[in-house]
Amino acid sequence: MKHYYTIARSTLLEHVPRGHLAAAALLSAGLVILLGTDSNTTQSSTIIQSSNIPGLEIQGTETQAAPIAIPPVETIIQQIAAPAEKEPVDVAPPKPQWKEFTVQNGDNLSVLFKRAGLNDRAIYELFSDAKDAKDLRNIRPGQKMEFLVEDGRLNGLKYVVDELNSLTFDRGTKGFTSKEIALKPDVKYAFRQASIDSSLYMAGKRAGMPSNLTMEMANIFGWDIDFALDIQKGDSFKVMYEEQFLNGKKIGVGKVIAAEFTNGGKTFKAVRYTDKAGNSAYYTPDGRGMHKAFLRTPIEFARISSHFNLARKHPVLHIIRAHKGTDYAAARGTPIRATGNGKVSFAGRKGGYGNTVIIQHGQGIQTLYGHMNAFAKGMRNGARVSQGDVIGYVGSTGLASGPHLHYEFHVNGQVRNPVTVPLPKSIGIEKTELARFNETTRPLIAKLDQFKSSNRLAVANNDTSGN
Ligand SMILES: [Zn+2]
Incomplete structure (x- = not known):
């Protein structure tokens, strides 16, 4: 599971x-x-x-x-959890009644629990018993929640995350326990x-x-x-x-x-x-990466408000001070993305840079992102980031006249112009993995090529959901 x-x-x-x-x-x-x-x-x-x-x-x-129509996963889960009873009505205990609610715009847990006839005490119990309960903070409109309430007490909760994933909570003798249900x-x-x-x-x-x-x-x-x-x-x-x-x-x-x-x-x-x-x-079929090792810019659709210039008059200090990076003007809160894979070597306040993230990439390259309003979750020394990961949000912390991202690109300790620096070539398949690459991908390319010559082509069901 x-x-x-x-x-x-x-x-x-x-x-x-x-x-x-x-x-x-x-x-x-x-x-x-x-x-x-x-x-x-x-x-x-x-x-x-x-x-x-x-x-x-x-x-x-x-x-x-x-x-x-999207299949009713919750029904399936319910069937697993509570098989239908067939005893005569007068003998069987009353079947537990689950109540289902769809999360609406503006709902929070408190509102949903109230709708199910429960107060915040039930939320408190859930959160103190089951650590998975924190996932309930991520509820989104359209998702389903099912409550099992008996004598005014919450005895079970199902949170249907999406078509494939659910989280259930059951009250046992020692409080709530949680279980993740994942359909493949x-x-x-x-x-x-x-x-x-x-x-x-x-x-x-x-x-x-x-x-x-x-x-x-x-x-x-x-x-x-x-x-x-x-x-x-x-x-x-x-x-x-x-x-x-x-x-x-x-x-x-x-x-x-x-x-x-x-x-x-x-x-x-x-x-x-x-x-x-x-x-x-x-x-590519011969194992070269389709993507470059670096994105040119860390923000999508942003306007450059100040270029790399080693003899610029500083807008706040009004003195000649090198501008060692590129400024991208963007609304406060705009996501900032890591331009390449690497490891965070600094995440914190750094003088005039304000809230700053520095990423150490391979090949002697370092990138720096300054004036952030906030850091993305998990930004700390040693954290691994992938190209395109959100690392923080645009702000104006430190010496900044307005919200923007200050972005620097360093090669072997030398600061370079991020807009013109030649970006390193794409990362290809390593020699040690080339045989495995060929074995795995050749049949796939062959299937695609086959399709070129004919629309009639069979492909075996393929379990590739782990990709
Ligand atoms: Zn700047």
Whole structure:
């Protein structure tokens, strides 16, 4: 149980830097609507499900499945927890009555418990008995909570986190104990392909792709292709991705497994690979990383308010003082992202820099983020961060005339201009892992290639939910 739960969580939390591309896709969409074009987009798409028997091909063709109702997971859990009794009514004790509530906008625990006929004492008991109770602080509108109240006392609570994850609390002789319930979805591969007439967004839409899938694909190729400027009519793509099913019903889209994008006659390919350490990333078929080791900017869509300048007049001190970084003006609270993988070497107050995070990356590189309003959770010396992780929020602590991020890039102890410094090359597959990489990814690329020649293709059910 615990194991599955961890997998599901890490899949959700894992993330690929997004932003520019998302905006590019949406901007393009807006443009299309304005121009009223997009009549000639061609695409085809197929969903294939098959048996586990190699060679036995079962093909289905469909383009856009009608929306399917989300399966009532809570019902399943309830069945597990409380099998139906069949004794005569006059003999059996009254069946415990669970009351279900959907979290509404503005609800908090106190409000929900009151709705269930309970007071804050029950919340206090839960929190003092079960340490998992802190997860209840994360309730969001639309989530479900079920209460078992007997004689005005809370005896059980179920918190349905999402379609796959629930948390239950039961009152025993020694107070509440908690249990995590994680359902593992069946994962199948699906394909989509399209050629672009006006915009990637529209092409994806016509191919029946959810917009977040289109965006994920754009993020994968975003280091090679500028989706705002480079896209031209006749560009095309193919994508093989996971679809998640629970009890035969589709509950969502998982990761892109392999994809191909042809831009201006040049074809780029990418495949997802999870290394021995459990890190997943996208690579070219020969094992080069699709992503650069560093993002150019730590904030999405921010305007540079002050450039790197070693002879600048300081806006607050009004003296000539080197400006050793780049300032990005942004609203207070805007998330700041680590530009590369690394280890936090400083997180705290640092003179005129105010609240500052310094990250030590490989290859003698250090990045610094100043004037933060607040740090992200877990920012302390030695904490590991991945490229794109939120490390803090824009503010104006220290010597700052207004909310902005001050960002510095150091190479071997020398301060460099973050906007122009040559960024280190992408991280590829290590030699020691190349055999494993090839063994894992070649069949996936072959499946994608096969799809190129035919829409009819079978793919065995694949358990890849740990990726
Ligand atoms: Zn600055």
